[in-house]
Amino acid sequence: xxxxxxxxxxGLFLAAWQLAASLEWVNPLLMPAPSRIxxxxxxxxxxxxxxxxxxxxxxxxxxxxxxAAVCGVALGMLTGWVRWxxxxxxxxIEALRPIPPIAWTPLAILWFGVGNAPSYFLVFxxxxxxxxxxxxxxxxxxxxxxxxxxxxxGATPGLLVRDVLIPASLPIVLPGLRIGxxxxxxxxVAAELIAxxxxxxxxxxxxxxxxxxxxxxxxxxxxxLIGFLMSIALEWAERRWVGWAxxxxx
Amino acid sequence: MxxxxxxxxxxxxxxxxxxxxxxxxxxxxxxxxxxxEAKEFVALLGPSGCGKSTLLNIIAGFIPPTxxxxxxxxxxxxxxxxxxTVVFQDYALFPWMTLQQNVEFGLKAQGIPPLExxxxxxxxxxRVDLAGFxxxxxxxxSGGMKQRAAIARALVLNPSVLLMDEPFGALDAQTRVLxxxxxxxxxxxxxxxIVFVTHSIEEAIFLADRVVVMSPRxxxxxxxxxxxxxxxxxxxxxxxAWFVSTGHELWESLKSDWQETKEARS
Numbered sequence: 001x002x003x004x005x006x007x008x009x010x011g012l013f014l015a016a017w018q019l020a021a022s023l024e025w026v027n028p029l030l031m032p033a034p035s036r037i038x039x040x041x042x043x044x045x046x047x048x049x050x051x052x053x054x055x056x057x058x059x060x061x062x063x064x065x066x067x068a069a070v071c072g073v074a075l076g077m078l079t080g081w082v083r084w085x086x087x088x089x090x091x092x093i094e095a096l097r098p099i100p101p102i103a104w105t106p107l108a109i110l111w112f113g114v115g116n117a118p119s120y121f122l123v124f125x126x127x128x129x130x131x132x133x134x135x136x137x138x139x140x141x142x143x144x145x146x147x148x149x150x151x152x153x154g155a156t157p158g159l160l161v162r163d164v165l166i167p168a169s170l171p172i173v174l175p176g177l178r179i180g181x182x183x184x185x186x187x188x189v190a191a192e193l194i195a196x197x198x199x200x201x202x203x204x205x206x207x208x209x210x211x212x213x214x215x216x217x218x219x220x221x222x223x224x225l226i227g228f229l230m231s232i233a234l235e236w237a238e239r240r241w242v243g244w245a246x247x248x249x250x
Numbered sequence: 251m252x253x254x255x256x257x258x259x260x261x262x263x264x265x266x267x268x269x270x271x272x273x274x275x276x277x278x279x280x281x282x283x284x285x286x287e288a289k290e291f292v293a294l295l296g297p298s299g300c301g302k303s304t305l306l307n308i309i310a311g312f313i314p315p316t317x318x319x320x321x322x323x324x325x326x327x328x329x330x331x332x333x334x335t336v337v338f339q340d341y342a343l344f345p346w347m348t349l350q351q352n353v354e355f356g357l358k359a360q361g362i363p364p365l366e367x368x369x370x371x372x373x374x375x376x377r378v379d380l381a382g383f384x385x386x387x388x389x390x391x392s393g394g395m396k397q398r399a400a401i402a403r404a405l406v407l408n409p410s411v412l413l414m415d416e417p418f419g420a421l422d423a424q425t426r427v428l429x430x431x432x433x434x435x436x437x438x439x440x441x442x443x444i445v446f447v448t449h450s451i452e453e454a455i456f457l458a459d460r461v462v463v464m465s466p467r468x469x470x471x472x473x474x475x476x477x478x479x480x481x482x483x484x485x486x487x488x489x490x491a492w493f494v495s496t497g498h499e500l501w502e503s504l505k506s507d508w509q510e511t512k513e514a515r516s
Contacts, residue, residue, distance in 0.1 A: 145342035148312050153356035153407065154332030163355065167346040244346050244387055 032214040040214035041221065049203070054222065056198040060116060061188045064123025065181050072128045072180070073173065076135025093132060101126035101187045109195045119191040119199070126187035127180035134176020138169035171238075171245035178234040185227045200226075256321070257411055257443040258309060260284040263318035265304055265469075277468035278304045282318070284462060284471065288410075291437055291444045293458035295451065295500075297508045301469025302447045306415050309445060310336050322411065332356055335404035339416040341396045343388040349375060349399045350384040356407045374406040375399070377439075378432065394425035398432070405440060412442040416449070427485075430456055434483040451500050455493060456483055463500070465507050472507075475500070 014034050020026050021033035028036075044050035079086045104125050108118035142165065150164045192201025204219035265279040278301040286292050294302040307313045309320050311330040320327040322334060330336075335356070343352050350371055357367035375384055378398040388396055397417055404412060414433075418426045434457055437444055448454050454461045458477055465472040475496070479487050487493055 143342070145338050145340060146344060148310070148330065149336065149338065149342040149344075149403075150355070151312075151330040152310055152332065152334060152336045153403065154359040155355070156359060159359050163347075163358075164344065167344070170346075242346075244389060 029211065030213060032217065036214045037217045037221065040212075041218040044215065044218055050218075050222065053198060053200050053203040053219075054226070056196075056202075057188050057192065057200045058226075060119040060191075060196075060199065061123055061181070061184050063116075064120040064188070065127050065184045067120065068124045068127035068131055068180060068184065069177060071124075072131030072176075073135045076132045077139055079132075080136045080139025090136075093129070097129045101183070102190050105191060105194055108191070114195050114197065116196070118195040119188050122187040122191040123184040127184040130179040130183060131173075131176050134172050134179075135169065138172035138176075139165075141172065142168050171242040174234070174238045174242060178231060178238070181230055181234065182227060185223075185230065189223055256285045257288040257290070257323060258284075258286040258445065259321040259324075260305070260309065261319050261321065263305070263308060263315040263320060265301065265308065265313075266316045279308075279315070280468035280470050282469070282471060286411075286443055286445060288443055289441055291446065291457060291459045293454035293461045294445065294447045294464060295449065295454040295461050296464035296469075296472075297449060297466055297504075300464040300466040300507075302449075302464050303415055304469065305464075306336075306413050306445065306447050309411075310334060310413050312336075332359070332407050333409050334411045334413060335407055335409040337397070337400050337404050337412070337414040337417045339419045341388070341393075341400045343396055343400055343403070345388050348385050348387055349380060349391075349402075352388070352399060353403045353406050356403065360407075371402075371406060374402045377405075377436070378402045392425075393421050394429060397421065397429060401433070401436070405436065405442070408440070409442055412440070412444045414444065414446045416447050418453070419449075426453075431483075431485060433457060438482050451497050451504075452488070455479075455497055455500075456488060461500075463504065465504075473503070 017031075018033050018035060021028050021031060021036075032040075041050070075089065079089045101122055104122060105118070108121045112118045112121060146164060146168060147160070150160050155164065188199065189201040192199035193205050196202045200219050200223050204216045204223075207213070207215035207219065260282050263279060263282045264277065266275040266277050269276045282305060284292075284305075294305060296302045304313070308315050309322075309327065311327045311334065314328075322331070327334075343349075344355065347355070350368070353371035353374055354367045357370060362370070372381075372384060375381060378401055380395060380398055380402065383391060383395065383399075388399070391399070401417070417433075418429050421429065430453055433446075437457070446454075446457060455477055461475040461477060463472045463475065464470065477496075479490065479493065
Protein backbone atom coordinates (compact mmCIF):
# COMPACT_ATOMS: atom_id res chain seq x y z
CA UNK A 1 0.00 0.00 0.00
CA UNK A 2 2.83 2.39 0.89
CA UNK A 3 4.59 1.42 -2.35
CA UNK A 4 1.45 2.13 -4.32
CA UNK A 5 1.18 5.61 -2.81
CA UNK A 6 4.85 6.20 -3.55
CA UNK A 7 4.39 5.45 -7.25
CA UNK A 8 1.13 7.38 -7.32
CA UNK A 9 2.94 10.41 -5.89
CA UNK A 10 5.72 10.31 -8.48
CA GLY A 11 3.23 9.65 -11.29
CA LEU A 12 0.99 12.54 -10.25
CA PHE A 13 3.96 14.90 -10.04
CA LEU A 14 5.25 13.93 -13.50
CA ALA A 15 1.76 14.16 -15.04
CA ALA A 16 1.20 17.64 -13.62
CA TRP A 17 4.60 18.74 -14.87
CA GLN A 18 3.99 17.28 -18.36
CA LEU A 19 0.61 19.01 -18.51
CA ALA A 20 1.94 22.37 -17.32
CA ALA A 21 4.74 22.29 -19.89
CA SER A 22 2.67 21.17 -22.88
CA LEU A 23 -0.09 23.73 -22.11
CA GLU A 24 2.71 26.29 -21.73
CA TRP A 25 1.67 27.32 -18.23
CA VAL A 26 5.40 27.42 -17.68
CA ASN A 27 7.94 28.57 -20.25
CA PRO A 28 9.04 25.26 -21.92
CA LEU A 29 12.39 26.85 -22.71
CA LEU A 30 13.08 27.17 -18.97
CA MET A 31 11.17 24.10 -17.80
CA PRO A 32 10.84 21.50 -20.57
CA ALA A 33 8.37 18.63 -20.21
CA PRO A 34 9.54 15.28 -18.74
CA SER A 35 9.02 13.64 -22.13
CA ARG A 36 11.52 16.06 -23.71
CA ILE A 37 14.06 15.38 -20.97
CA UNK A 38 13.83 11.64 -21.56
CA UNK A 39 14.21 12.23 -25.31
CA UNK A 40 17.23 14.47 -24.65
CA UNK A 41 18.79 11.81 -22.45
CA UNK A 42 18.28 9.25 -25.20
CA UNK A 43 19.91 11.52 -27.79
CA UNK A 44 22.89 12.29 -25.53
CA UNK A 45 23.36 8.59 -24.88
CA UNK A 46 23.14 7.75 -28.58
CA UNK A 47 25.68 10.25 -29.80
CA UNK A 48 28.00 9.05 -27.02
CA UNK A 49 28.66 12.44 -25.42
CA UNK A 50 26.81 11.40 -22.24
CA UNK A 51 29.14 8.42 -21.71
CA UNK A 52 32.25 10.51 -22.23
CA UNK A 53 31.10 12.93 -19.55
CA UNK A 54 29.96 10.18 -17.20
CA UNK A 55 33.34 8.48 -17.66
CA UNK A 56 35.24 11.68 -16.93
CA UNK A 57 33.23 12.39 -13.79
CA UNK A 58 33.51 8.83 -12.50
CA UNK A 59 37.26 8.76 -13.06
CA UNK A 60 37.63 11.97 -11.07
CA UNK A 61 35.39 10.92 -8.22
CA UNK A 62 37.07 7.53 -7.85
CA UNK A 63 40.56 9.02 -8.10
CA UNK A 64 39.89 11.64 -5.44
CA UNK A 65 37.93 9.18 -3.32
CA UNK A 66 40.73 6.60 -3.38
CA UNK A 67 43.22 9.22 -2.24
CA ALA A 68 40.82 10.35 0.51
CA ALA A 69 40.20 6.75 1.61
CA VAL A 70 43.89 5.95 1.92
CA CYS A 71 44.73 9.20 3.75
CA GLY A 72 41.55 9.29 5.87
CA VAL A 73 41.82 5.68 7.04
CA ALA A 74 45.56 5.87 7.73
CA LEU A 75 45.32 9.17 9.59
CA GLY A 76 42.18 8.05 11.43
CA MET A 77 43.94 4.90 12.65
CA LEU A 78 47.07 6.77 13.75
CA THR A 79 44.99 9.42 15.50
CA GLY A 80 42.84 6.78 17.18
CA TRP A 81 45.82 4.81 18.46
CA VAL A 82 48.43 7.39 19.36
CA ARG A 83 47.51 10.00 21.91
CA TRP A 84 50.05 12.68 20.96
CA UNK A 85 49.17 12.45 17.27
CA UNK A 86 45.53 12.90 18.24
CA UNK A 87 46.44 16.00 20.25
CA UNK A 88 48.12 17.55 17.21
CA UNK A 89 45.85 16.40 14.40
CA UNK A 90 42.34 16.70 15.78
CA UNK A 91 42.28 20.50 16.36
CA UNK A 92 43.53 20.98 12.78
CA ILE A 93 40.88 18.69 11.38
CA GLU A 94 38.16 20.38 13.43
CA ALA A 95 39.30 23.78 12.14
CA LEU A 96 39.28 22.74 8.48
CA ARG A 97 36.18 20.55 8.54
CA PRO A 98 33.50 23.30 8.73
CA ILE A 99 34.77 24.91 5.49
CA PRO A 100 32.43 23.71 2.71
CA PRO A 101 34.43 21.84 0.03
CA ILE A 102 33.07 24.20 -2.64
CA ALA A 103 34.75 27.13 -0.89
CA TRP A 104 38.06 25.49 -1.78
CA THR A 105 37.31 25.81 -5.52
CA PRO A 106 39.06 29.16 -6.17
CA LEU A 107 42.14 27.94 -4.33
CA ALA A 108 42.01 24.66 -6.26
CA ILE A 109 42.01 26.54 -9.57
CA LEU A 110 44.82 28.79 -8.39
CA TRP A 111 46.92 25.82 -7.38
CA PHE A 112 46.09 23.31 -10.09
CA GLY A 113 44.70 25.33 -13.01
CA VAL A 114 41.82 23.90 -15.04
CA GLY A 115 41.56 20.18 -15.77
CA ASN A 116 41.41 17.00 -13.72
CA ALA A 117 43.59 18.11 -10.82
CA PRO A 118 41.22 20.60 -9.13
CA SER A 119 38.43 18.00 -9.29
CA TYR A 120 40.59 15.35 -7.64
CA PHE A 121 41.49 17.88 -4.99
CA LEU A 122 37.92 18.93 -4.26
CA VAL A 123 36.69 15.34 -4.12
CA PHE A 124 39.52 14.61 -1.73
CA UNK A 125 38.58 17.55 0.49
CA UNK A 126 34.92 16.53 0.51
CA UNK A 127 35.49 12.82 1.18
CA UNK A 128 38.44 12.81 3.55
CA UNK A 129 36.68 14.26 6.63
CA UNK A 130 33.84 11.75 6.95
CA UNK A 131 36.29 8.92 6.28
CA UNK A 132 38.77 10.22 8.85
CA UNK A 133 36.13 10.74 11.51
CA UNK A 134 34.53 7.33 11.04
CA UNK A 135 37.90 5.58 11.18
CA UNK A 136 38.93 7.51 14.27
CA UNK A 137 35.61 6.66 15.95
CA UNK A 138 35.92 3.00 14.97
CA UNK A 139 39.39 2.70 16.44
CA UNK A 140 38.37 4.48 19.66
CA UNK A 141 35.38 2.17 20.06
CA UNK A 142 37.13 -1.17 19.67
CA UNK A 143 36.24 -3.40 22.60
CA UNK A 144 39.28 -3.68 24.84
CA UNK A 145 38.17 -7.17 25.95
CA UNK A 146 38.33 -8.42 22.37
CA UNK A 147 41.88 -7.15 21.98
CA UNK A 148 42.81 -8.76 25.31
CA UNK A 149 41.16 -11.99 24.20
CA UNK A 150 43.18 -11.98 20.98
CA UNK A 151 46.42 -11.23 22.85
CA UNK A 152 45.99 -14.02 25.39
CA UNK A 153 45.26 -16.41 22.52
CA GLY A 154 48.73 -15.62 21.19
CA ALA A 155 47.78 -13.28 18.32
CA THR A 156 50.77 -11.87 16.44
CA PRO A 157 50.57 -8.16 15.53
CA GLY A 158 49.72 -9.06 11.91
CA LEU A 159 46.91 -11.41 12.89
CA LEU A 160 45.60 -8.90 15.43
CA VAL A 161 45.28 -6.24 12.73
CA ARG A 162 43.92 -8.51 9.99
CA ASP A 163 41.51 -10.71 11.93
CA VAL A 164 40.49 -8.44 14.83
CA LEU A 165 41.12 -4.72 14.41
CA ILE A 166 40.02 -4.42 10.76
CA PRO A 167 36.83 -6.51 11.02
CA ALA A 168 35.95 -4.79 14.31
CA SER A 169 36.27 -1.36 12.64
CA LEU A 170 34.43 -2.08 9.39
CA PRO A 171 30.89 -1.52 10.74
CA ILE A 172 31.78 2.14 11.35
CA VAL A 173 34.37 2.67 8.61
CA LEU A 174 32.19 1.39 5.75
CA PRO A 175 29.35 3.88 6.34
CA GLY A 176 32.03 6.59 6.56
CA LEU A 177 33.33 5.54 3.15
CA ARG A 178 29.79 5.58 1.74
CA ILE A 179 29.16 9.09 3.05
CA GLY A 180 32.58 10.18 1.77
CA UNK A 181 31.83 8.90 -1.71
CA UNK A 182 28.45 10.70 -1.67
CA UNK A 183 30.05 14.00 -0.69
CA UNK A 184 32.81 13.39 -3.26
CA UNK A 185 30.22 12.94 -5.99
CA UNK A 186 28.65 16.29 -5.11
CA UNK A 187 32.08 17.90 -5.11
CA UNK A 188 33.08 16.55 -8.51
CA VAL A 189 29.98 18.04 -10.12
CA ALA A 190 30.61 21.37 -8.42
CA ALA A 191 34.24 21.35 -9.53
CA GLU A 192 33.31 20.57 -13.12
CA LEU A 193 30.85 23.45 -13.24
CA ILE A 194 33.80 25.81 -12.90
CA ALA A 195 37.15 24.14 -13.36
CA UNK A 196 36.91 21.41 -16.00
CA UNK A 197 36.53 20.84 -19.72
CA UNK A 198 34.56 17.58 -19.44
CA UNK A 199 32.32 15.71 -17.04
CA UNK A 200 28.65 15.92 -16.12
CA UNK A 201 29.06 19.27 -14.34
CA UNK A 202 30.75 20.73 -17.39
CA UNK A 203 28.04 19.23 -19.62
CA UNK A 204 25.16 20.90 -17.78
CA UNK A 205 27.03 24.20 -17.60
CA UNK A 206 27.68 24.19 -21.38
CA UNK A 207 24.04 23.38 -22.12
CA UNK A 208 22.92 26.24 -19.91
CA UNK A 209 24.98 28.63 -22.04
CA UNK A 210 23.37 27.12 -25.19
CA UNK A 211 19.95 27.36 -23.52
CA UNK A 212 19.45 23.61 -24.02
CA UNK A 213 17.50 23.30 -20.78
CA UNK A 214 16.33 19.75 -21.55
CA UNK A 215 19.99 18.68 -21.64
CA UNK A 216 20.68 20.46 -18.35
CA UNK A 217 17.87 18.52 -16.72
CA UNK A 218 18.95 15.28 -18.41
CA UNK A 219 22.42 15.84 -16.91
CA UNK A 220 20.96 16.51 -13.47
CA UNK A 221 18.91 13.34 -13.72
CA UNK A 222 22.04 11.33 -14.58
CA UNK A 223 23.95 12.85 -11.67
CA UNK A 224 21.16 11.91 -9.28
CA LEU A 225 20.86 8.40 -10.68
CA ILE A 226 24.58 7.67 -10.43
CA GLY A 227 24.72 8.99 -6.87
CA PHE A 228 21.77 6.78 -5.98
CA LEU A 229 23.37 3.70 -7.55
CA MET A 230 26.68 4.27 -5.75
CA SER A 231 24.87 4.51 -2.45
CA ILE A 232 22.83 1.35 -3.13
CA ALA A 233 25.93 -0.62 -4.10
CA LEU A 234 27.81 0.38 -0.96
CA GLU A 235 24.85 -0.33 1.29
CA TRP A 236 24.64 -3.78 -0.25
CA ALA A 237 28.35 -4.31 0.44
CA GLU A 238 27.84 -3.20 4.04
CA ARG A 239 25.01 -5.65 4.59
CA ARG A 240 27.11 -8.42 3.10
CA TRP A 241 30.37 -7.73 4.94
CA VAL A 242 29.21 -6.41 8.27
CA GLY A 243 25.75 -7.95 8.52
CA TRP A 244 26.85 -9.44 11.84
CA ALA A 245 27.19 -5.96 13.34
CA UNK A 246 23.51 -5.01 13.21
CA UNK A 247 22.50 -8.28 14.82
CA UNK A 248 25.33 -8.00 17.34
CA UNK A 249 24.25 -4.56 18.53
CA UNK A 250 20.62 -5.47 19.02
CA MET B 251 56.69 -16.24 49.58
CA UNK B 252 57.85 -17.89 46.40
CA UNK B 253 56.80 -21.51 46.46
CA UNK B 254 58.78 -23.82 44.27
CA UNK B 255 56.58 -25.63 41.80
CA UNK B 256 53.81 -23.05 42.04
CA UNK B 257 52.03 -22.49 38.73
CA UNK B 258 51.25 -18.91 39.68
CA UNK B 259 52.96 -16.91 42.40
CA UNK B 260 51.61 -13.45 43.21
CA UNK B 261 54.25 -11.62 45.26
CA UNK B 262 53.26 -8.54 47.29
CA UNK B 263 51.24 -7.10 44.43
CA UNK B 264 49.64 -3.69 44.87
CA UNK B 265 47.64 -1.74 42.32
CA UNK B 266 46.79 1.92 42.50
CA UNK B 267 44.53 3.59 39.94
CA UNK B 268 44.49 7.30 39.21
CA UNK B 269 41.15 8.80 40.20
CA UNK B 270 39.53 12.17 39.76
CA UNK B 271 39.62 14.30 42.92
CA UNK B 272 41.92 11.87 44.71
CA UNK B 273 45.55 12.88 44.12
CA UNK B 274 46.86 9.73 45.82
CA UNK B 275 44.69 7.56 43.57
CA UNK B 276 42.55 4.64 44.60
CA UNK B 277 44.18 1.53 46.02
CA UNK B 278 42.53 -1.41 44.27
CA UNK B 279 44.88 -4.05 45.64
CA UNK B 280 47.13 -3.89 48.65
CA UNK B 281 50.00 -6.28 49.21
CA UNK B 282 48.52 -9.44 47.75
CA UNK B 283 50.44 -12.69 48.23
CA UNK B 284 48.97 -15.77 46.62
CA UNK B 285 50.43 -19.00 45.43
CA UNK B 286 48.53 -21.39 43.17
CA GLU B 287 49.81 -24.94 42.78
CA ALA B 288 49.88 -26.69 39.43
CA LYS B 289 46.45 -28.14 38.56
CA GLU B 290 44.88 -26.43 41.53
CA PHE B 291 41.45 -24.80 41.13
CA VAL B 292 41.40 -21.55 43.09
CA ALA B 293 38.32 -19.34 43.39
CA LEU B 294 38.81 -15.63 44.12
CA LEU B 295 35.67 -14.69 46.01
CA GLY B 296 34.59 -11.23 47.04
CA PRO B 297 32.03 -8.45 46.63
CA SER B 298 32.25 -6.11 43.67
CA GLY B 299 34.98 -3.55 44.08
CA CYS B 300 37.31 -5.84 46.04
CA GLY B 301 39.82 -5.90 43.19
CA LYS B 302 39.44 -9.57 42.28
CA SER B 303 39.06 -8.85 38.57
CA THR B 304 41.98 -6.42 38.73
CA LEU B 305 44.09 -9.17 40.25
CA LEU B 306 43.05 -11.53 37.45
CA ASN B 307 43.95 -8.93 34.82
CA ILE B 308 47.38 -8.55 36.40
CA ILE B 309 47.91 -12.32 36.43
CA ALA B 310 46.83 -12.41 32.76
CA GLY B 311 49.38 -9.72 31.91
CA PHE B 312 46.79 -7.23 30.63
CA ILE B 313 47.79 -4.58 33.17
CA PRO B 314 50.99 -4.20 35.21
CA PRO B 315 50.93 -4.05 39.01
CA THR B 316 52.00 -0.78 40.65
CA UNK B 317 54.39 -2.77 42.81
CA UNK B 318 55.20 -6.42 43.36
CA UNK B 319 55.24 -9.08 40.68
CA UNK B 320 53.55 -12.20 39.35
CA UNK B 321 55.46 -15.32 38.39
CA UNK B 322 54.10 -17.96 36.04
CA UNK B 323 56.13 -21.16 36.48
CA UNK B 324 58.89 -19.01 37.90
CA UNK B 325 59.03 -16.51 35.02
CA UNK B 326 57.77 -12.93 35.56
CA UNK B 327 54.50 -12.07 33.81
CA UNK B 328 55.01 -9.03 31.59
CA UNK B 329 52.44 -9.57 28.82
CA UNK B 330 49.55 -11.86 27.90
CA UNK B 331 50.50 -15.38 26.86
CA UNK B 332 48.67 -18.23 25.16
CA UNK B 333 49.80 -20.41 28.05
CA UNK B 334 47.51 -18.30 30.29
CA THR B 335 44.22 -17.93 28.47
CA VAL B 336 41.27 -15.96 29.79
CA VAL B 337 37.49 -16.48 29.77
CA PHE B 338 35.70 -13.13 30.12
CA GLN B 339 32.39 -12.28 31.76
CA ASP B 340 31.00 -10.78 28.54
CA TYR B 341 32.48 -13.65 26.47
CA ALA B 342 34.57 -11.35 24.19
CA LEU B 343 33.94 -13.70 21.28
CA PHE B 344 34.73 -12.19 17.89
CA PRO B 345 31.25 -11.45 16.50
CA TRP B 346 32.44 -11.48 12.86
CA MET B 347 33.64 -15.07 13.17
CA THR B 348 31.70 -18.32 13.38
CA LEU B 349 32.18 -20.40 16.53
CA GLN B 350 34.55 -22.63 14.55
CA GLN B 351 36.65 -19.62 13.48
CA ASN B 352 36.61 -18.26 17.03
CA VAL B 353 37.97 -21.51 18.43
CA GLU B 354 40.49 -21.81 15.58
CA PHE B 355 41.85 -18.29 16.22
CA GLY B 356 44.49 -19.26 18.77
CA LEU B 357 45.55 -22.25 16.67
CA LYS B 358 45.85 -20.02 13.61
CA ALA B 359 48.04 -17.64 15.62
CA GLN B 360 50.37 -20.56 16.28
CA GLY B 361 50.60 -21.32 12.57
CA ILE B 362 48.87 -24.70 12.73
CA PRO B 363 47.76 -25.75 9.22
CA PRO B 364 44.05 -25.26 8.34
CA LEU B 365 42.98 -28.91 8.23
CA GLU B 366 44.56 -29.77 11.54
CA UNK B 367 43.19 -26.74 13.33
CA UNK B 368 39.70 -27.36 11.92
CA UNK B 369 39.69 -30.87 13.39
CA UNK B 370 41.12 -29.75 16.73
CA UNK B 371 38.60 -26.91 17.04
CA UNK B 372 35.67 -29.16 16.11
CA UNK B 373 36.69 -31.69 18.76
CA UNK B 374 36.96 -28.94 21.36
CA UNK B 375 33.52 -27.56 20.47
CA UNK B 376 32.09 -31.07 20.81
CA ARG B 377 33.67 -31.31 24.26
CA VAL B 378 31.57 -28.33 25.42
CA ASP B 379 28.46 -29.79 23.74
CA LEU B 380 28.45 -27.40 20.80
CA ALA B 381 28.72 -30.01 18.04
CA GLY B 382 26.46 -28.90 15.20
CA PHE B 383 26.86 -25.21 16.00
CA UNK B 384 30.27 -24.74 14.36
CA UNK B 385 28.99 -22.44 11.63
CA UNK B 386 26.79 -20.26 13.82
CA UNK B 387 27.76 -16.70 14.66
CA UNK B 388 27.86 -15.56 18.30
CA UNK B 389 24.77 -13.38 17.86
CA UNK B 390 22.77 -16.43 16.76
CA UNK B 391 23.18 -18.39 20.00
CA SER B 392 22.26 -18.02 23.68
CA GLY B 393 24.46 -16.55 26.41
CA GLY B 394 25.22 -19.95 27.89
CA MET B 395 26.31 -21.28 24.50
CA LYS B 396 28.46 -18.20 23.93
CA GLN B 397 30.27 -18.78 27.19
CA ARG B 398 30.80 -22.45 26.33
CA ALA B 399 32.26 -21.39 23.00
CA ALA B 400 34.53 -18.91 24.79
CA ILE B 401 35.66 -21.68 27.16
CA ALA B 402 36.38 -23.92 24.15
CA ARG B 403 38.38 -21.11 22.53
CA ALA B 404 40.50 -20.77 25.68
CA LEU B 405 40.92 -24.52 26.32
CA VAL B 406 41.82 -25.52 22.77
CA LEU B 407 45.34 -24.17 23.34
CA ASN B 408 45.87 -26.50 26.33
CA PRO B 409 47.01 -23.58 28.50
CA SER B 410 48.83 -24.45 31.71
CA VAL B 411 46.71 -21.78 33.40
CA LEU B 412 43.09 -20.89 32.68
CA LEU B 413 41.83 -17.59 34.09
CA MET B 414 38.05 -17.13 34.38
CA ASP B 415 36.67 -13.67 35.17
CA GLU B 416 33.13 -14.05 36.55
CA PRO B 417 32.36 -16.20 33.53
CA PHE B 418 28.76 -16.90 34.54
CA GLY B 419 27.92 -13.45 35.90
CA ALA B 420 25.76 -12.53 32.92
CA LEU B 421 23.78 -15.79 32.80
CA ASP B 422 20.45 -16.77 34.31
CA ALA B 423 20.42 -19.01 37.39
CA GLN B 424 19.57 -22.29 35.61
CA THR B 425 22.17 -21.88 32.88
CA ARG B 426 24.65 -20.92 35.54
CA VAL B 427 24.18 -24.17 37.44
CA LEU B 428 24.51 -26.24 34.26
CA UNK B 429 27.70 -24.46 33.25
CA UNK B 430 29.15 -24.85 36.74
CA UNK B 431 28.70 -28.60 36.40
CA UNK B 432 30.28 -28.52 32.95
CA UNK B 433 33.29 -26.58 34.23
CA UNK B 434 33.60 -28.98 37.19
CA UNK B 435 33.79 -31.82 34.68
CA UNK B 436 36.17 -30.02 32.28
CA UNK B 437 38.53 -28.98 35.05
CA UNK B 438 39.02 -32.65 35.91
CA UNK B 439 39.77 -33.49 32.28
CA UNK B 440 42.12 -30.68 31.28
CA UNK B 441 44.91 -30.62 33.84
CA UNK B 442 45.02 -26.82 33.63
CA UNK B 443 45.52 -24.72 36.71
CA ILE B 444 42.39 -22.60 37.10
CA VAL B 445 41.88 -19.23 38.76
CA PHE B 446 38.19 -18.43 38.87
CA VAL B 447 36.81 -15.04 39.90
CA THR B 448 33.29 -15.00 41.31
CA HIS B 449 31.07 -13.24 43.80
CA SER B 450 28.97 -16.34 44.40
CA ILE B 451 29.87 -18.25 47.57
CA GLU B 452 28.11 -21.37 46.38
CA GLU B 453 29.85 -21.30 43.00
CA ALA B 454 33.24 -20.88 44.66
CA ILE B 455 32.76 -23.81 47.05
CA PHE B 456 31.25 -26.07 44.40
CA LEU B 457 34.09 -25.59 41.92
CA ALA B 458 37.28 -24.82 43.80
CA ASP B 459 39.93 -26.74 45.72
CA ARG B 460 40.63 -23.55 47.62
CA VAL B 461 38.55 -20.43 48.09
CA VAL B 462 40.45 -17.17 48.54
CA VAL B 463 38.19 -14.55 50.05
CA MET B 464 38.93 -10.90 49.35
CA SER B 465 37.63 -7.76 51.04
CA PRO B 466 37.26 -4.32 49.53
CA ARG B 467 38.85 -0.89 49.99
CA UNK B 468 41.65 -1.62 49.69
CA UNK B 469 41.50 -5.06 48.09
CA UNK B 470 43.09 -7.56 50.43
CA UNK B 471 43.04 -11.28 50.98
CA UNK B 472 40.88 -11.79 54.01
CA UNK B 473 40.85 -15.54 54.48
CA UNK B 474 41.48 -18.79 52.67
CA UNK B 475 39.45 -21.96 52.86
CA UNK B 476 40.32 -25.46 51.68
CA UNK B 477 37.37 -27.27 50.13
CA UNK B 478 37.45 -30.86 51.30
CA UNK B 479 34.88 -32.21 48.87
CA UNK B 480 36.01 -35.11 46.67
CA UNK B 481 36.34 -34.86 42.88
CA UNK B 482 34.58 -35.14 40.54
CA UNK B 483 32.19 -32.58 41.98
CA UNK B 484 28.62 -33.76 41.55
CA UNK B 485 25.35 -31.79 41.74
CA UNK B 486 24.20 -33.60 44.90
CA UNK B 487 27.21 -32.23 46.80
CA UNK B 488 25.42 -28.91 46.99
CA UNK B 489 23.18 -30.55 49.61
CA UNK B 490 26.12 -32.01 51.54
CA ALA B 491 26.09 -30.93 55.19
CA TRP B 492 29.64 -29.56 55.06
CA PHE B 493 28.86 -27.61 51.87
CA VAL B 494 25.76 -26.03 53.35
CA SER B 495 27.30 -25.12 56.71
CA THR B 496 30.53 -23.80 55.15
CA GLY B 497 28.55 -21.67 52.74
CA HIS B 498 26.53 -20.34 55.62
CA GLU B 499 29.60 -19.57 57.75
CA LEU B 500 31.29 -17.79 54.87
CA TRP B 501 28.21 -15.69 54.36
CA GLU B 502 28.02 -14.80 58.05
CA SER B 503 31.64 -13.68 58.10
CA LEU B 504 31.37 -11.74 54.83
CA LYS B 505 27.97 -10.17 55.31
CA SER B 506 29.35 -6.89 56.59
CA ASP B 507 31.65 -6.46 53.56
CA TRP B 508 28.88 -7.27 51.13
CA GLN B 509 26.42 -4.91 52.80
CA GLU B 510 28.97 -2.11 52.94
CA THR B 511 29.51 -2.41 49.21
CA LYS B 512 25.80 -2.29 48.62
CA GLU B 513 25.37 0.79 50.78
CA ALA B 514 28.35 2.51 49.19
CA ARG B 515 26.77 1.88 45.81
CA SER B 516 23.23 3.02 46.57
